[in-house]
Amino acid sequence: MKVLLSGNEAVARGGYEFGVSVAAGYPGTPSTEILENIVHFSEIYCQWSPNEKVALETGIGASLAGARTLVTMKHVGLNVAADPFMTLAYTGVNAGLVIVCADDPGMHSSQNEQDNRFYAKFAQVPLLEPSDSQEAKDLVGFGLEISEKYDTPVLLRLTTRISHSKSLTEVKDQRIVSSIGPFAKDPKKYVMIPAHSRKRHVLMKTRTKSLRALSESTDWNRCEMNDKKIGIICGSIAYQYAKEVLPEASYLKLGMSHPLPHKLITDFARHVEKLYVLEELTPFIEDQVKAMGISVEGRSMLPDTGELTPDIVAQAFLHESAPKGYHPGVELPPRPPVMCPGCPHRGLFYTLSRKKIRAMGDIGCYTLSVLPPLQAMDTCICMGASIGTAHGFNKASQGSDVPPVVGVIGDSTFLHSGLTGLLDVAYNQGNSTIIILDNRTTAMTGFQHHPGTGLTLQGKETRAVDLKALAESFGISRVHEVDPYDLKQLSQVIDREVKASEPSLIISRRPCVLLERKKRKTKPVQRQVAVDLCTGCKACLKLGCPAISFLAEDKAVIDPLMCNGCPVCEQVCKAGAIQSVAI
Amino acid sequence: MKMKKKKDILIVGVGGQGIIVASEILADVGKEAGFDVKKSEVHGMSQRGGSVSTHVRFGKQVFSPLIRQGKVDFLLAFELLEALRWVNFLSPHGAALVNNLKINPTTVSSGSMEYPSNIAHLLKESGHTIQLIEGINLAEQAGSKRAVNIVLLGALSGFLPDIAEEMWLKVIRSRVSAKTLQANEKAFYLGRKDA
Numbered sequence: 103m104k105v106l107l108s109g110n111e112a113v114a115r116g117g118y119e120f121g122v123s124v125a126a127g128y129p130g131t132p133s134t135e136i137l138e139n140i141v142h143f144s145e146i147y148c149q150w151s152p153n154e155k156v157a158l159e160t161g162i163g164a165s166l167a168g169a170r171t172l173v174t175m176k177h178v179g180l181n182v183a184a185d186p187f188m189t190l191a192y193t194g195v196n197a198g199l200v201i202v203c204a205d206d207p208g209m210h211s212s213q214n215e216q217d218n219r220f221y222a223k224f225a226q227v228p229l230l231e232p233s234d235s236q237e238a239k240d241l242v243g244f245g246l247e248i249s250e251k252y253d254t255p256v257l258l259r260l261t262t263r264i265s266h267s268k269s270l271t272e273v274k275d276q277r278i279v280s281s282i283g284p285f286a287k288d289p290k291k292y293v294m295i296p297a298h299s300r301k302r303h304v305l306m307k308t309r310t311k312s313l314r315a316l317s318e319s320t321d322w323n324r325c326e327m328n329d330k331k332i333g334i335i336c337g338s339i340a341y342q343y344a345k346e347v348l349p350e351a352s353y354l355k356l357g358m359s360h361p362l363p364h365k366l367i368t369d370f371a372r373h374v375e376k377l378y379v380l381e382e383l384t385p386f387i388e389d390q391v392k393a394m395g396i397s398v399e400g401r402s403m404l405p406d407t408g409e410l411t412p413d414i415v416a417q418a419f420l421h422e423s424a425p426k427g428y429h430p431g432v433e434l435p436p437r438p439p440v441m442c443p444g445c446p447h448r449g450l451f452y453t454l455s456r457k458k459i460r461a462m463g464d465i466g467c468y469t470l471s472v473l474p475p476l477q478a479m480d481t482c483i484c485m486g487a488s489i490g491t492a493h494g495f496n497k498a499s500q501g502s503d504v505p506p507v508v509g510v511i512g513d514s515t516f517l518h519s520g521l522t523g524l525l526d527v528a529y530n531q532g533n534s535t536i537i538i539l540d541n542r543t544t545a546m547t548g549f550q551h552h553p554g555t556g557l558t559l560q561g562k563e564t565r566a567v568d569l570k571a572l573a574e575s576f577g578i579s580r581v582h583e584v585d586p587y588d589l590k591q592l593s594q595v596i597d598r599e600v601k602a603s604e605p606s607l608i609i610s611r612r613p614c615v616l617l618e619r620k621k622r623k624t625k626p627v628q629r630q631v632a633v634d635l636c637t638g639c640k641a642c643l644k645l646g647c648p649a650i651s652f653l654a655e656d657k658a659v660i661d662p663l664m665c666n667g668c669p670v671c672e673q674v675c676k677a678g679a680i681q682s683v684a685i
Numbered sequence: 686m687k688m689k690k691k692k693d694i695l696i697v698g699v700g701g702q703g704i705i706v707a708s709e710i711l712a713d714v715g716k717e718a719g720f721d722v723k724k725s726e727v728h729g730m731s732q733r734g735g736s737v738s739t740h741v742r743f744g745k746q747v748f749s750p751l752i753r754q755g756k757v758d759f760l761l762a763f764e765l766l767e768a769l770r771w772v773n774f775l776s777p778h779g780a781a782l783v784n785n786l787k788i789n790p791t792t793v794s795s796g797s798m799e800y801p802s803n804i805a806h807l808l809k810e811s812g813h814t815i816q817l818i819e820g821i822n823l824a825e826q827a828g829s830k831r832a833v834n835i836v837l838l839g840a841l842s843g844f845l846p847d848i849a850e851e852m853w854l855k856v857i858r859s860r861v862s863a864k865t866l867q868a869n870e871k872a873f874y875l876g877r878k879d880a
């Protein structure tokens with residue numbers, strides 16, 4: 103039966119059909135829906151791990167125990183998991199282990215656009231790249247099979263367009279039962295002390311040779327000979343764009359792109375007049391083809407950065423620029439994403455912004471506080487970076503007249519990679535104030551549970567970590583819980599803690615307003631502007647709440663369809679014009 | 686089944702307007718009608734009230750999930766400013782079906798930029814067929830404010846004569862809850878009549 107599946111849904115389906123029984127990951131766009139779909143298969147144990155490193159380690163254990171395993175993450179997640187990944191490449195696996203990693207060319211929702219294909223080459227493991235959902239599903243099966251046969255982890259690399267595009271996919275009801283035996287003690291293979299690792303590394307070189315032979319012979323790498331004037335080597339989504347724009351060309355389509363099939367490439371090059379590589383982001387394949395002494399073009403025809411589109415491919419190959427089309431003679435206001443009306447993060451960032459306190463930031467919905475009018479975040483590097491950054495900044499500024507900075511971090515992010523940063527502040531006797539934005543969920547990626555929420559991916563009740571007790575056990579004695587809807591309390595606590603000479607932790611706690619709305623279904627109250635009282639001072643606009651706007655330039659108005667009823671705007675209105683009304 | 690012509694449809698609007706559901710229904714309808722189908726959207730930041738766009742393509746064999754600029758057959762816009770932002774993706778023969786609704790982006794509500802005042806007029810100046818749809822009114826008439834997306838699909842269905850009405854209803858029935866089915870069916874008919 104053919105169904106429309108996204109790349110992520112197809113990977114989940116592949117997990118079911120090809121006998122996966124354990125799956126672990128950490129959410130991250132565009133990879134999140136893989137586990138969110140796997141959870142529907144009761145045959146598969148699945149979990150959100152606190153972070154990608156732990157997810158991969160869980161996956162390693164499951165594979166050793168004989169379970170076919172998937173580990174999922176977004177591209178930058180593999181940076182976090184890189185440590186186990188690089189040495190897992192030495193030990194190899196027991197049951198098949200596929201790491202599904204989704205890159206985000208164009209940075210639709212990411213902080214960088216690193217090309218994770220290099221990780222496969224770096225770690226010397228096979229790299230698989232699907233071009234649509236059918237291939238995504240089938241490559242899960244192929245990946246598990248070669249993982250077992252060649253004793254290697256496998257990197258299945260998706261991109262945003264593969265993960266989030268739907269295409270017709272044949273699904274089957276049968277599920278393969280894996281026949282891998284249980285763990286057999288084998289220290290030379292699994293205990294990577296130098297003496298063992300040296301031998302494993304030699305074996306890896308042999309393994310790469312065998313994998314290259316596979317890359318030459320597998321159907322996943324195939325020539326489609328057509329017009330021989332143009333020959334294009336490509337895989338992933340670039341293949342679809344090329345076929346769209348140049349249906350007559352000849353193709354060497356690569357589903358397995360590391361190790362590269364040298365013979366296949368040499369033959370293909372010989373049979374076409376002009377050879378190209380079409381790939382997104384970096385000349386990963388092109389540079390290797392050039393190193394083989396083959397003349398080839400590609401990257402130089404494309405923009406240096408960003409996502410490919412069929413228009414870019416048409417421009418490069420046909421010199422066909424996209425038609426200009428109609429442009430109205432007015433400037434179109436952009437529509438950036440914003441924190442939702444009633445978002446508990448708003449009160450906190452409003453307070454920091456009013457006080458002009460610098461905030462070393464982190465990643466999550468709250469990063470949107472960087473945008474006007476709040477402009478309350480000063481850095482964002484990677485998950486967990488806020489705390490170490492604040493600590494380093496404050497250490498360096500000690501004794502100067504530079505005021506201390508705070509670190510702000512979401513609850514999911516704190517549990518992902520903020521713990522060790524906080525430990526650093528405590529251990530090295532910093533004085534930083536760290537603020538956890540505890541909205542009881544991983545909101546940015548669509549409300550996933552985490553170790554602080556009390557529920558697991560599979561919906562089981564579990565213990566929720568006590569952040570206060572945790573910080574105290576690190577040796578941080580100043581821990582305060584505040585409600586970010588209470589601006590006065592926030593202001594007092596922040597003033598006091600920033601001045602303190604010891605480290606402190608402020609837990610700004612209130613559940614995400616969208617979660618609350620889902621639970622309650624209705625909004626109990628709403629805010630409204632009493633037009634006769636509004637002085638038009640625009641103080642409420644400084645909150646950057648999308649529900650509040652200005653009517654004919656002199657009065658505020660709150661959109662009743664958008665207002666989620668939080669009391670923050672009421673507190674900033676000095677004229678008392680914003681009032682709550684029952685609905 | 687006789688092979689029908691390809692259709693490239695771009696759905697645009699604001700996060701939270703029900704665009705993803707609309708595109709899911711549309712893609713399913715294409716599949717039911719015997720086409721190869723591809724659909725592409727971007728999740729993530731766009732959920733937080735930002736611009737959202739989804740490409741849906743039907744054809745004998747579809748390669749790219751993204752439609753090329755200037756090749757869109759139908760632009761289904763849930764909001765006026767978003768319609769204007771994307772109208773240049775239409776092919777010369779393309780038509781836009783536009784929900785007559787204004788949602789201020791924060792760049793406007795904060796007072797830093799202006800919302801273009803005469804969008805309906807500007808859209809018509811593009812030379813394309815522009816159909817304005819009173820989505821909210823029709824949805825309310827159908828009995829559910831949230832059925833605007835189904836009203837708009839109803840309107841689009843009027844432009845796709847190759848696809849039988851029953852096919853749309855079948856997919857809508859499979860996608861909406863029993864409780865809202867009646868309102869959604871009515872919304873579909875009202876939109877279809879309006880187009």
Ligand SMILES: Cc1ncc(C[n+]2csc(CCOP(=O)(O)OP(=O)(O)O)c2C)c(N)n1
Binds near residue numbers: 516
């Ligand atoms: C290593 C890594 N993994 C995953 C992500 C994707 N991601 C960005 S922020 C975030 C979590 C946000 O949750 P939280 O800290 O609770 O903040 P909220 O969005 O709820 O405000 C995730 C999963 C990432 N950027 N980097």
